[in-house]
Amino acid sequence: MNNLSETVRRITGAESVVLGDVIQSLWSGYGVIQRATLHGTERPSDDSAMPVVIKHIDISRARANPRGWAGDLSHQRKVRSYQVEKSFYEDFSERCNLRCQVPKFIAADELGDEGGWVIVMADLNFQGLDSRKSHVEQQEIHACLDWLANFHATFMGNSATGLWPIGTYWHLETRPDELGAMPEDRLKNCAGLIDRRLNEATYQSLVHGDAKVANFCFSESDPDRVAAVDFQYVGRGCGMKDVAYFISSCISDEAAARHQESLLDFYFEQLQVALSGRNSAIHFPDLECEWRELYSYAWADFCRFLAGWSPGHWKLNSYSQQITQSVLDNIDQS
Ligand SMILES: Nc1ncnc2c1ncn2[C@@H]1O[C@H](COP(=O)(O)OP(=O)(O)O)[C@@H](O)[C@H]1O
Ligand SMILES: [Mg+2]
Known part of the structure; x- marks a missing residue:
């Protein structure tokens, strides 16, 4: 019998498992x-x-790869990311309601002998969320921002035990190679400062950490409904990191500049509603004021990663350059 179907049968208690596509x-x-x-x-x-x-991740095969293992940071980051995703589904996902829907967790296991991980979750395609998009209209953008606002409200103040102490896949501490590869410029010199500013924000929640449009599942019949998948980089953080990165994933630089304020207004309205529904003791105007200022820092932080990882990347465009420059000017003046 196929090992994977046997493992899934064992951990889910099903009588039989039929593997599909x-x-x-x-x-x-x-x-x-x-x-x-x-x-x-x-x-x-x-x-x-x-x-x-x-x-399913078979880590024993990854380890057998002769091309550097122990010292390979990107391998270690990946290994940790799957542990984190398993922890998220096991210990956090149940708190996500339909306003920040995630796949229902069914079972997970860490396989013996450093075999890797298996996570079993409900298939969203069978819940009407069977559409994936690369081009999105305003209604879908709003649906994703609403998802983010509700996710951030749900986990406001959470200490992220078992997840990344600082979320996102581009977080500075996990990207020394990309930092080294950056040109010697102001952004490189300010990378630590920008990172610290985000990490020291008073208001912290959990960020999804890879909230690009490809990680959202849409419904054709109800454009207001979305769910998110792919929780490998979920961890503590300021929600603006998800918002800036989401916008970078689906809106042109020209549209991002034109709609920046209205998109942020929409996000913060949803965040306020979501927090008030939770009887949160947070003073919302303080939170909004802090996070609005950090929106530019979140962009600059992401651009720092891109500048080392993929210098000619299309996301390093006039909007992101201008927003990064505004952060550098701000740092100069303080
Ligand atoms: N529970 C699920 N239900 C339906 N589709 C899913 C589910 N989980 C993942 N997918 C689909 O599989 C794709 C890849 O999964 P993901 O976890 O994002 O892997 P990767 O880490 O390779 O990006 C997703 O973009 C989504 O389209
Ligand atoms: Mg993905």
Whole structure:
């Protein structure tokens, strides 16, 4: 029997597991994200077939890779990212309601002998969230910002135990190679300051950490509904990191400049509603004031990563350059 289906059967308690389509291969083929159907689970439902998605990383194969392992920072970052994703589904995902929907967690396991991880979650495609988009209109952009606002409200003040102490895949401390590769300029000199400013913000929540439009699942019948996947870089942080990065993933520089204020207004309205629904003791005007100022810092922080990782990247455009320059000017004046 296939090892993966046997593992999934064991951890879910299903009578049988039928593997389906591979969605994509992960991490140079060391893992896979794949559909499956569980049969004979204890779920009280009329037909007992449960559609799931399995995320499986076989770390023993990654370790066998002769091309540098122990000293390879990017491998270590990846390994940690899968542990973090498993922790998120096990210990945090249940707190996400339909306003910041995530796949329902079913089971996960860390495999023996450093074998890797398996995460089993509900298949969102069977919940009407079967559309993926690279081009989005205002209604979908708002749906994603609403998701982010609700996610940030849900985890406001959370200490991120078991997740990244500082979220996002481009966080400075985890990217020394990219910092080294940057041209010797003001942004490089200010990288630590920008990072510190974000980390020392009074208001911290959990950030998704890779909230690009490709990690949102949309519904054709209800454009206000979205769910997010891919929690490998979730950790503590200022919500502006997700907002800036999300905008960078789906809006042209010209549109980002033109709509910056209205998008932020929308996000903060949703955040306020979401927080008030939680009887939060937070003084909202203080939070909004702090985070609005940090929006530019979040952009500058992301541009710092891009400038080392992929200097000619299309996201290093007039809008992001101008916003980064405004942060550098601000630092000069303080
Ligand atoms: N629970 C799920 N239900 C439906 N589709 C999913 C689910 N989890 C992942 N996917 C799809 O698989 C894609 C890849 O998963 P993801 O976790 O983002 O892997 P990667 O780390 O390679 O980006 C997602 O963009 C999404 O389209
Ligand atoms: Mg993804």
